[in-house]
Amino acid sequence: MADICYIHEKKVLYPCFHLLSIAKTRYNSPSLYTSLYFSLFLVLFFRFAAIILIGSSQTSSGLAVNMVNKRVLLHEISPIRKSCQILVRIIRYWSKHQDYNIPATGQISMILMDENGNQIVGFIRSALISEFEKKFKEGSVVLISNFEVVDNTDDNYIVNHRYKLVFSSTTRMKVVDRIGDSLHGFRFSDFQDILSLKTGLRFTFDLVGRMIKFNSDEVVVRGKETKSLYLELKDLDGNVISGLLLGGFADELFAYLGCHDGVDGRCIVLVIRFSKVLFSDGIPYFTNCSATKLLINPDVPEVSSYNEIVDENDSDSCSDVLD
Structure with missing residues (x-):
């Protein structure tokens, strides 16, 4: 019996059946045969149960790994x-x-x-x-x-x-390295759609337009003086929309103008990223939120479209805006 206890795992079944044969032929003991038979049943039951549990655990681990590694949109x-x-x-x-x-x-x-x-x-x-x-x-x-x-x-x-x-x-x-072809993910809103709003939008939007007027001032917000930048933008269809940006946007615009004297004869095209809409006397205007970013004459196709239509007779040329 001691030898059987230390036998290799792959040979567990053979000794068990050998004991059953001995109990049946040599000792002719029905009770011993029944006990050994029941013991063999338990050994096989727990062995197969362990195999199933181990296999299930490995499968679950594999699924978990695959789920963690799965790339989704x-x-x-x-x-x-x-x-x-x-x-x-x-x-x-x-x-x-x-x-x-x-x-x-x-x-x-x-x-x-x-x-x-x-x-x-x-x-x-x-x-x-x-x-x-x-x-x-x-x-x-x-x-x-x-x-x-x-x-x-x-x-x-x-x-x-x-x-x-x-x-x-x-x-x-x-x-x-890269993902897709879009670098910016612009979602430009049509000026006319914004101007026709009667209630605010739940989401932010992007705007692109030619700057035809701007002014900077100091306003009091929450008891603190804050810089403001008033803007008027015109789209390619001639629609004009006004906006008010609070914070450092005025500094960004004046810094750009100071470094680009005359802006090389081009008009000034602004992209307002992630702006939101508010109302003044029922008239919608764009303003900034925490995510808003101001892009001035950025090198993107949407701005190129504006520069292509500018000529010497354009009433909204860069020089007129700066005067």
């Missing part, structure tokens, strides 16, 4: 399906609030875009800023995994997505 993620990877471009990245209507939150925020143009807001809580801050660069493409997904409970969405992406201490990211 932004419209596919949810609080339930968050153990996956996303390949996205960081099209907007900011670390402080430019929205003077709400207090600062002490977090880094960003807007991510996948290869199909889907967009989502992501943010890093203040406790993890030092860990991630230097890893992010606006315009870079990253592969992100082990993130959290939470409901977007904001009254006004920056982008049209019901969820937000949250970076945690276990979040992993890797910079990759």
